[in-house]
Structures are given as C-alpha cells and as structure tokens.
Amino acid sequence: MDVAMIMDRMAVKKAVQCGNVEDAIEKVNDLNPEILDTNPELFFHLQQQRLIELIRNEKIEEALEFAQEELAPRGEENQSFLEELERTVSLLVFKDVSNCPVRELLDISQRLKTANEVNAAILTSQSHEKDPKLHSLLKMLIWAQNQLDEKATYPRIKDFLKATLENPAV
Numbered sequence: 001m002d003v004a005m006i007m008d009r010m011a012v013k014k015a016v017q018c019g020n021v022e023d024a025i026e027k028v029n030d031l032n033p034e035i036l037d038t039n040p041e042l043f044f045h046l047q048q049q050r051l052i053e054l055i056r057n058e059k060i061e062e063a064l065e066f067a068q069e070e071l072a073p074r075g076e077e078n079q080s081f082l083e084e085l086e087r088t089v090s091l092l093v094f095k096d097v098s099n100c101p102v103r104e105l106l107d108i109s110q111r112l113k114t115a116n117e118v119n120a121a122i123l124t125s126q127s128h129e130k131d132p133k134l135h136s137l138l139k140m141l142i143w144a145q146n147q148l149d150e151k152a153t154y155p156r157i158k159d160f161l162k163a164t165l166e167n168p169a170v
Helices: 005-019 021-033 040-056 060-078 080-093 108-125 133-147
Strands: 155-160 164-166
Touching: 005 108, 021 040, 021 080, 021 108, 040 080, 040 108, 060 080, 060 155, 133 155
Parallel strands: none
Antiparallel strands: 155 164
8 A cells, every 4th residue: 555645545534533624525536536426425424524513613604504505405315314414403403512412413423433434435445445454354363263163172362462372272
C-alpha cells in the first residue's frame, strides 16, 4: 500500500473526526470522485454529519436551509434517509440536548462512526480490505485451533499477546 494513499485516507478520516465534513468530502472527491457517486448512503451520512455539525455550532438557520436544500430531496427518494433526516432535525427542537432522545448524534462517537464508514469506502475503492489483515488472520487461527481441538493434540497457542504455547498432554 502506498504511503501517500494512507496519508490521504487518514486526512479524510481526521477531517470527519474533527467535524470538517466539507473538507472531508472535498478530499474524498480528490482521491476518487466515484466513491460518493456510487455510494449514496455514504454521501447521505456525510451530509447528515455536516447538518449535525451545523446544529452543534448553533447555526440554526443555515442548518434548516441545508436540510431543506440538500437532504430533503434525498429523503424523498429513500425512506431510511427521510427517517434519519427527521431524527437529525429533531435535535433542533431541544434547547437542552441532554434531554433529547437522539442526543447520541451530537456525541463524538457519531463522528467516529461516519469517519470509519468513509475510511472503509476509500479502502474498498482502492481494492483493499476494510479490516486489517492481522485481525482476519487471528480470527482464522482461533477458528483453526478450535477445529483441531476436537481432532488432535498439538502445541496450542495459549496467549496470543505473549505468543505462549500450551504443551499438549502426552
């Protein structure tokens, strides 16, 4: 994997995590304009995150205008988008968001969720797996050990972090 590609992908992820969604969209389009064109759900989630950031920054009129012009037309085309838009706009009803039933949208974890979704889409567009290979290999190793446990005795890996083996009873 090219280091420049990793740096570009991380810059997009960081922009979303910091709430700079417009910057992130621009960076994604610079990397590969087809990512957002071919993934309407991802584009909607980025636009939804942009709306959340406007609400977070108390730019109420701008948020309403953005929701009407950019997100409402998408909601007309897709029922789940409409439901998400309604959930997001409901943040505007509450002066104290601590009482809001959808306050999790303003939580940093929402930014992370969107950032991870963008990251996975970029990796997929670059023909890379969205999960690290090591994670997949460890899962496969655990599965193989579980299969072997039923059929044979062997030096089993007892602790993956320390790479210690468990000697089989002979």
